[in-house]
Amino acid sequence: MTKQHQNEYAQPKLGQPAPDFELPATNGGAVKLSDYRGRKVVLYFYPKDMTTACTQQACDFRDASSEYEGLNAVVLGISTDELKRHYKFTEKYELPFLLLADPDHLVCELYGVWQEKQLYGRNYMGIVRSTFLIDEQGKLVQEWRNIRVKGHADNVKQALLG
Numbered sequence: 183m184t185k186q187h188q189n190e191y192a193q194p195k196l197g198q199p200a201p202d203f204e205l206p207a208t209n210g211g212a213v214k215l216s217d218y219r220g221r222k223v224v225l226y227f228y229p230k231d232m233t234t235a236c237t238q239q240a241c242d243f244r245d246a247s248s249e250y251e252g253l254n255a256v257v258l259g260i261s262t263d264e265l266k267r268h269y270k271f272t273e274k275y276e277l278p279f280l281l282l283a284d285p286d287h288l289v290c291e292l293y294g295v296w297q298e299k300q301l302y303g304r305n306y307m308g309i310v311r312s313t314f315l316i317d318e319q320g321k322l323v324q325e326w327r328n329i330r331v332k333g334h335a336d337n338v339k340q341a342l343l344g
Contacts, residue, residue: 193293193294194292194293194294194314194322194325195322196322196323196324196325197321197322197323198321198322199320199321199322200215200223200225200314200316200320200321200322201215201289201292201293202214202215202216202320203215203288203289203292205260205282205283205284205289206265206282206283207265207280207281207282207283208265208268208269208272208280208281208282209280213258213280213282215258215316215320216320218256218258218316219318219319219320220318221254221255221256221318222253222254222255222256222315222316222317222318222342223255223256223257223258223314223315223316224243224250224255224256224257224258224313224314224315224338224342225258225260225293225313225314225315225316226239226243226257226258226259226260226311226312226313226314227259227260227261227290227293227295227309227310227311227312227313228240228259228260228261228309228311229261229308229309229311230261230262230263231261231263231267231268231270231271231281232267232270232271232274235311235331236261237271237275238331238332239311239331239334239335240259240271240275240277241275242331242334242335243257243259243277243279243335243338244275244276244277244278244279245335246335246336246338246339247278247279249339250338250339250342253339253342253343254318255342256279257279258279258280258281258282259277259279259280259281259282260281260282260283260284260289260290261281261283261284261309262283262284262285262286262287262290262309263281263283263285264283264285265283268281268282268283287307287309290309293312293314295309295310295311295312295327296308296309296310297310310327310328311328311329311331312325312326312327312328312329313325313326313329313334313338314326315338315341315342323341324341326338
């Protein structure tokens, strides 16, 4: 995908309905975003299971998940990893929330997080670490794009507190 194509792709806008989707999840079933109407959703996209920053991010969300629950919020994580890898990641780090598999990066593209990246002078397509806060009616109320992991779970909690 070229940068021009990315710019043509409609990204979700604050105050608008968050794009609905259905993906396979670590509960063994398929999860739709619309299944969570009536609850806030912390939808986070991350590059890869078992990597340093992604593990830290997942553990930070794990550690904050009971506080999020108390604020009527659920966490959902999405990467392009297959479910088999998600199961290992969830088990190893005792993640209390669902991870969703998007190996064809269709939902990543829907949310505008599948972008050209660069590492050591090499260009490649991948997930730009991003989080979206969706309200009880399914509207996108806040987004964090290209985030740094440190302190991010606390920033999300502050947004949930309103």
